[in-house]
Amino acid sequence: MIKTYSISTTINEKEYKSxxxxxxxxxxxxxxxxxxxxxHVGCEHGVCGACTILVNGESMRSCLMxxxxxxxxxxxxxxxxxxxxxxxxxxxxxxxxxxGLQCGFCTPGILMTLIPFLRENPDPTEKxxxxxxxxxxxxxxxxxxIVDAVLLAAEKMK
Numbered sequence: 001m002i003k004t005y006s007i008s009t010t011i012n013e014k015e016y017k018s019x020x021x022x023x024x025x026x027x028x029x030x031x032x033x034x035x036x037x038x039x040h041v042g043c044e045h046g047v048c049g050a051c052t053i054l055v056n057g058e059s060m061r062s063c064l065m066x067x068x069x070x071x072x073x074x075x076x077x078x079x080x081x082x083x084x085x086x087x088x089x090x091x092x093x094x095x096x097x098x099x100g101l102q103c104g105f106c107t108p109g110i111l112m113t114l115i116p117f118l119r120e121n122p123d124p125t126e127k128x129x130x131x132x133x134x135x136x137x138x139x140x141x142x143x144x145x146i147v148d149a150v151l152l153a154a155e156k157m158k
Contacts (some may be wrong), residue, residue, distance in 0.1 A: 001092065002021055003021070003022070004020060004021055004094070005019070005020055005021075005022060005068045006071075007020055007067060007068055007070060007071040008071060009047070009070045009071060009073055009074075009075055010073075010074045010075065011030070011034065011036070011075040011077065012036075012077055012079055012080040016034065018033065018067075019117075020033075020068055021130055022065040022068055023066065024067045024068075025062070025063055025065070025066060026040050026053075026065040026066060026067050026069065026070055026075075027039055027044075027051045027062035027063040027065075028041075029067035029070070030045040030053070030075075031086065032064060033067075036077050036079055038077055038079045038108045038139060039051050039078065039108060040105055040106075040108055040109060042075055042105070042137070043063075044063045045063070045100045046063060046064040047137070048106070048109070048136070049061070049109040049110065049111040049113060049136030049137060050105060050106055050108070050133050050136075050137075050139045051109060052108070052109035052112040052113050052136070053075055053076060053077050053112055054075065054076035054077075054112055054115060054116065054117065055070070055073055055074070055075055055100030056074050057076075057116060058116055058117060059113045059115070059116055067130060071123065076112070077108075077112070077119055078108035078111055078112055080095055081111060081115075088156065089111075090153050090156040090157050091111055091114055091115065091149075091150075091151075091153040091157075092111065092157065093156070094152040094153035094156060095111070095146075095149045095153075097149070097152060098144045098145055098148040098149035099145045099148075099149075100146045100148065100150075101140075101145075101146075102140035102141050103139075103140050106136055106137060106138040106139075106140075110133055110136045110138070113132065113133060113135070113154040114132065114150060114153075115134075115137055117129075117132040118144075118150070118153065118157060122154060122157065122158065123154060124150065124151070126147050126151070129146075129147050129151070133146065133147075133150075149157060
């Protein structure tokens with residue numbers, strides 16, 4: 001019999017109580033147990049950044065955490081940013097306006113990396129933006145439109 005552990009966590013401002021195995025990755029818990037599929041899984045080694053979420057307001061790789069480690073923590077996923085297509089977060093709106101995405105696989109992780117970055121650095125330079133997203137891999141865009149979108153979002157968020 002596989003042992004499970006009780007966890008209680010707040011995800012996107014909603015409280016969840018669950019029984020999880022100790023080996024269940026937080027990324028898999030979010031996607032498969034809760035249906036929050038905006039958190040993408042790419043490398044499962046913490047390298048690509050596709051699974052980035054916020055844990056107590058700071059960006060973290062959900063594929064490097066176990067669900068049991070989320071007990072008592074506040075998690076925010078990309079689903080919490082915009083309520084619908086007519087009420088997007090300024091960062092999402094800027095990505096749309098500046099063509100900061102193509103296939104979109106990396107976008108949720110990049111957005112969740114940039115939320116705390118822009119909170120701490122509301123007037124970033126292009127160099128600072130590139131450093132901030134250096135842990136997020138994108139195979140489509142070449143990053144320039146992403147940088148342009150972040151600069152636009154910073155203006156919108158002032």
